[in-house]
Amino acid sequence: xxxxxxxxxxSAIDLFDxxxxxxxxxxxxxxxxxxxxxWLERSGVYFIGRYADVRAALNDWRSFxxxxxxxxxxxxxxxWDEALxxxxxxxxxxxxxxxxxxxxxxxxxxxxxxxASRASALAERIVAMGDFDAVTDLAHDxxxxxxxxLIGWPEDVRSxxxxxxxxxxxxxxxxxxxxxxxxxxxxEMMALLADIYDQNRxxxxxxxxxxxxxxxxGDISRDTAIxxxxxxxxxxxxxxxxxxxxxxxxxxxxxxxxxxLRVDPRLAMGAANEIVRMETPLQNFARVTTxxxxxxxGTILPQGARxxxxxxxxxxxxxxxxxxDAFRIDRREKQNLGFGHGPHGCAGQxxxxxxxxxxxxxxxxxxxxxxxxGPPDRALNNISRAFRRLAARAVPA
Numbered sequence: 001x002x003x004x005x006x007x008x009x010x011s012a013i014d015l016f017d018x019x020x021x022x023x024x025x026x027x028x029x030x031x032x033x034x035x036x037x038x039w040l041e042r043s044g045v046y047f048i049g050r051y052a053d054v055r056a057a058l059n060d061w062r063s064f065x066x067x068x069x070x071x072x073x074x075x076x077x078x079x080w081d082e083a084l085x086x087x088x089x090x091x092x093x094x095x096x097x098x099x100x101x102x103x104x105x106x107x108x109x110x111x112x113x114x115x116a117s118r119a120s121a122l123a124e125r126i127v128a129m130g131d132f133d134a135v136t137d138l139a140h141d142x143x144x145x146x147x148x149x150l151i152g153w154p155e156d157v158r159s160x161x162x163x164x165x166x167x168x169x170x171x172x173x174x175x176x177x178x179x180x181x182x183x184x185x186x187x188e189m190m191a192l193l194a195d196i197y198d199q200n201r202x203x204x205x206x207x208x209x210x211x212x213x214x215x216x217x218g219d220i221s222r223d224t225a226i227x228x229x230x231x232x233x234x235x236x237x238x239x240x241x242x243x244x245x246x247x248x249x250x251x252x253x254x255x256x257x258x259x260x261l262r263v264d265p266r267l268a269m270g271a272a273n274e275i276v277r278m279e280t281p282l283q284n285f286a287r288v289t290t291x292x293x294x295x296x297x298g299t300i301l302p303q304g305a306r307x308x309x310x311x312x313x314x315x316x317x318x319x320x321x322x323x324x325d326a327f328r329i330d331r332r333e334k335q336n337l338g339f340g341h342g343p344h345g346c347a348g349q350x351x352x353x354x355x356x357x358x359x360x361x362x363x364x365x366x367x368x369x370x371x372x373x374g375p376p377d378r379a380l381n382n383i384s385r386a387f388r389r390l391a392a393r394a395v396p397a
Contacts, residue, residue, distance in 0.1 A: 008037040008046060008299050015040060015047070015284075015308070016173055021380045024283065025325065028313035036295035037307065043174050045072060045286065045306045049313030051320035051337070052296045057287060057309050058341040061088050064287035064309065066344060071172035072286055072308070072382075073179060079171075079186070082227040085285070089343055098214055099228060099347040102151075102207035108350055111150060115358045118146050123362035126394050131373060134390035139244035142355045143237050151232050152206020157192060164189035165237040166379070169282065173382020182382070193229045197222065207232060231347070240352045242281035242386035243272070247360060249390060250275060250327045252370040257329050261364045262397070268364070271329040272356035276338030278327055283312035283385050311337045312385065368397040 011034065013027055014020060020027050031038045032049045040047050048054055057064040067088045069077025080086045084095050101107060122141045126132050140162070148158050168189055170182025195201070197215075202208040208229055215225035251258040261267050287309050293301045301307065315336045316324045322333065339349035346352070374391030 006298070006300060008039050008301070009034045010039040010041055011047075012041050014042045016043070016176060016178075016382055018380060021382075022378055024312065024385075025316055028310060028316060029318075032313060032317060032319075036297040036299045037301055040308075043072065043308075045174075045308050046301060047308045047310060047313075048295070049310040049317070050296065051314040051317040054309055054311065054314035054337060055335075055341055056296070057307075058337070058344065061092075061343050063290055063293050064307070065290050066092075066287060068288040068306075070285040070287070072174040072306070073172075075183060076171045076179075076186075079183075079190075080227065082221070082223045084228055084231050084347075085344060092343060095220060095224065095228065096343075096347060098211060098220070099231065102210060102232075103347050103351055105350055108354060111146070112354060115142060115146055115354055116362075118142055119355075119358035119362040122359060123366050126363065127366045127396050129394070131391070131393050134245040134248040134392045135241065135387050136389070138248065138359070139241040142244075142359065143240055147240075147351065147355075149203075150207060152203040152208040154196070154201045154203065157196065157201075160192060161189070161233055162237060164192065165233050167381060169238065169383040170381050172285075176382070178380070178382050189233065190226065190230060193226050193233075197226050197229065238384055238386070239281040239346070239348070240355050242384060243275050243279065243352065243356055244359060245387045245390050246279035246281075247271070247275045247356065248370055248392050249372065249376065249387070250278060252372045252392060254327045255369050257327055258364070258367075258369060260329055261360065262368075265361050265364050267329050268357040268361040269353065270331065271360055272353050273334065273336060273338070274327060274329050274331055275356065276352075277315045277321075277331075277336035279385055280312040280315050280338045281384055281386065284308045284310045284383060311340065363394070366397055367394045369395045371395065 028049050031047050036050050036053045037046045037048050048057060065088055066086055069086050071077050126138060153161060164185050168182055168186040170178040171186040173179045197212060211225055211228055214220055215222055261271055287307050289301050289303055289305045291303045315338055318324050339346040371393040373393045376387055377389040379386045379388040
């Protein structure tokens, strides 16, 4: 129900300082409680964090456009001009179709057995290790061992792509030191992808090979193809790795939820969704309003406003989720926004869910419980949320 009409309230909160990035959820709640949108004085943007408003914005690309970039600085928005996430329909629709031919359910069905087999071997290895790093020992395995083959990256660049992908989302933040570092890493990654494209160095019949073939046919431009290749890097690495490591964190802290999964492995898909809701790998993207927009509480956003659309805040909104800060793998509220929503919903979400489900199903058959055995090392990032290292222990069943 609308309770106010007029411009949004203001806040002096710095959404991107270290202390906020370490634990952003209390800040998100404070901003949600101020209203449907809040003007962030330090960043010079509006913040939208309530579930109803975030979901509506993601559905309404005509009012909340991606065409002027989804970052919070002009450098990245110019650099990503050809990226799929910075396009609106109808251009976005045509280009996304190429991605979905590779990452959609039909294309992924033949690889399900491969992912399940790899997940089973990974679970056996984790149990044998006992103590392990949830990031490097666990979360890297399927993206590096399976997904890179599916995409078709040449062997000699795989470790380099993984290194460059880590932290590159910093480039989409506001002008700060993290943004500068992320921009350098992103530029290196784009240069590497351009070289791969120009030398046609991908393996035959992989996702990347098909995309490059579309560019050679003239369906898309070279720059568009390179931008879409970057999307494959994100789909393969950043989000899935972040979510998988976070799953170990949550199950170690919530052993009763792990017991639920061990009793009923069919809950693995629900567990994957709940992990992504609780620790949304890509926390925030920007949009630009194309006209005046009224939000759910009556707040009016002006035309041409750059706004932060916060998936992570929406996923902890107490207006939508019962006990939103509680990790519950059998949660009834299924419509979380961790993979986005609407035209720009994550094209790789089917692959990510497949990997997460397979790994936690395999672990549930072999592990009695997880323990955190060292201080967690967060990788502070303007946009993404992830662990850099997470020392854990798997206690055999």
